[in-house]
Amino acid sequence: MSGFAAVDVIRTKRDGGELSTAQVEWVIDAYTRGDVAEEQMSALLMAILLNGLSPAELSAWTGAMIASGVRMDLSGVGRPTVDKHSTGGVGDKISLPLAPLVAACGAAVPQLSGRGLGHTGGTLDKMESIRGWRATLSPDEMHRQLAGxxxxxxxxxxxxxxxxxxxxALRDVTATVESIPMISASIMSKKIAEGTSALVLDVKTGTGAFMKSFDESLExxxxxxxxxxxxxxxxxALITDMxxxxxxxxxxxxxxxxxIEVLAGGGPADVVELTVALARExxxxVGLSVDPAEVLTSGKAMDTWRAMVAAQGGDPDAPLPTPKHVETVTAEADGVVAAVDALPVGVAAWRLGAGRERREHDVQAAxxxxCLVSPGDTVRAGQPLFELHTDTPEKFAVAHTELAAAVTLAPVGTVVEPxxxxxETVR
Structure with a gap:
């Protein structure tokens, strides 16, 4: 593909024009091969952030990103394929009980996941807490596991x-992450390339989400x-509170x-509610007539979880890592918990070692x-609000600072709305 110059593509977008499909395909291919310089793509990304992409441009952009690599074929696994993607949040472990639950309902769930960065945790980091479990599978291993x-x-x-x-990586260092077209293309190019026939998106909104406002999340x-x-x-897509x-x-x-508590029939009500809501969707x-709530109660999802963990080298019976040091954050006064702000809680966990500041950094499993209280709970002065876990006790101070204003207390007797x-659901 030739006949284009990067500077012309940049100028078109800078001036508010619309890129042709051929221009989009050329610039993505040339950048992936290294023929378009980083500074040129940086300029184009900023022009897109400021001027947006039309539906035709976005479709071409996403298609070109898919075409930059392989597209997996899952047609032979013998089950309908469906995946879930979350835009990331605090305490968002839903993929862990959800994948085995939907598999126990009769589908195949190719949950290709990532690692955490900043205050949002990564599914692979969580799973690697399990002794022996490995994140990297060959396409053949993945296919066999989905079929079996x-x-x-x-x-x-x-x-x-x-x-x-x-x-x-380039968007991360050029202040162009917040572009909704680029976020959409990034997520959907990978999910479409993985070969699933259906996809449910969990789009988070609120303080602990990447998209803080409902309108942005809806867009x-x-x-x-x-x-x-x-x-x-x-x-x-389900738009869910974060x-x-x-x-x-x-x-x-x-x-x-x-x-594991959820798979065993317990666990916090909100985690169970969202897991079942996403599973139903x-x-x-994929046209399966089964109630995931009943499957969860039956124990079949736990059996699938254990088989899934074992197939990837993990020991489902091994004890999980425990922290070397534990501290608590306590309430300074009596009151009713009006709110627990997700963002400072996520940042505190990150600072304690659960997350990473750069992708190459390690995380602490333990x-x-x-969170020892929830909105609506009545607390007394001195009562523990949070329990902090870390292997590096020098991190406690910054975590305490982050959590100082995480809980909002209202006068005793205040009624907090559930x-x-x-x-919202978008179809």
Whole structure:
């Protein structure tokens, strides 16, 4: 593909013009191969951030990112394929109980996952808390596991939408992350390339989410659902609240433990509610007539979880890592918990070692925060609000600072409205 110059593509977008499909395909291919310089793509990304992309441009951009690598073929696994993607939040361990639950309902769930960065945790980091578990599978291993067990949680291979890997890193250092077209193309290029026939998106909104406002989250959801439909992937989205952490556990091993509680028939009500809501949407998209709530109660999802963990080298009976040091944050006064702000809780867990500041950094398996109260609870002065876990006690001070204003107390007797978890469904 030739006949284009990067400077002309940049100028067109800078001046508010519309790129042709051929221009988009050329610039993505040339950048992936290294023929378009980083500074040129940086300029183009900023022009897109400021001027947006038309639906035709976005469709071409997403298609070109998919075409930069392989597109997996899952047609031979013998089950309908459906995946879930979350835009990331605090305590968002939903993939862990959800994948085996939907597999136990009769679908195949190719859950290609990532690692955490900043205050949002990564599914692979959580799963690596399990002794022996490995994130990297060959395409053949993944295919066999989907056919036999129905669920896999693993890392995406390097040849899946490689253009996205380069563009994501560049967006991160050029202040162009916040572009809804670029976020949509990044997520959907990988999910479409993985070969699933259906996809449910969990688009978070609120203080602990990447998208803070409902309107932004709705725009993102609609954009991604449109891209999925255009690519022949049945796609829907749930917009869900991320103002309050999901469940009690925020971290790595602590979130695995809480996920196992859910699979065993217990666990926090909000984690169970969202897991079942997403599972219902997933099985409906692929035409399965089964109630995930009943399957969860039956114990079949736990059996699938154990088989999935073991197939990837993990020991489902091994004890999870525990922290070397534990401290608590206590209430300074009596009151009713009016709010628990997800963002400072996520940041505190990150600072304690559960997350990373750069992608190459390691995480602590045992680090994290346990939320000991929820909105609506009555507390007394001196009562523990949070339990902090870390192997590096010098990190406690910054975590205490982050959590100082995480809980909002109202006068005793105040009635707190129940949380609405699923705010809207986009189909």
């Amino acid at each position: 067990i129905g669920a896999v949680i693993c890392a995406a291979s390097a040849d899946l939408a490689p253009a996205d890997r380069k563009l994501y 993102l959801a609609r954009t991604m659902v449109g891209l999925g439909a255009a690519a022949g992937v049945r796609t829907s 103002s309050t952490p999901l469940g009690r556990a925020v971290g790595n091993a602590v979130e695995v433990a809480e996920s 997933m099985v409906e998209l 680090a994290g925060v346990l 949380r609405r978890l699923v705010l």
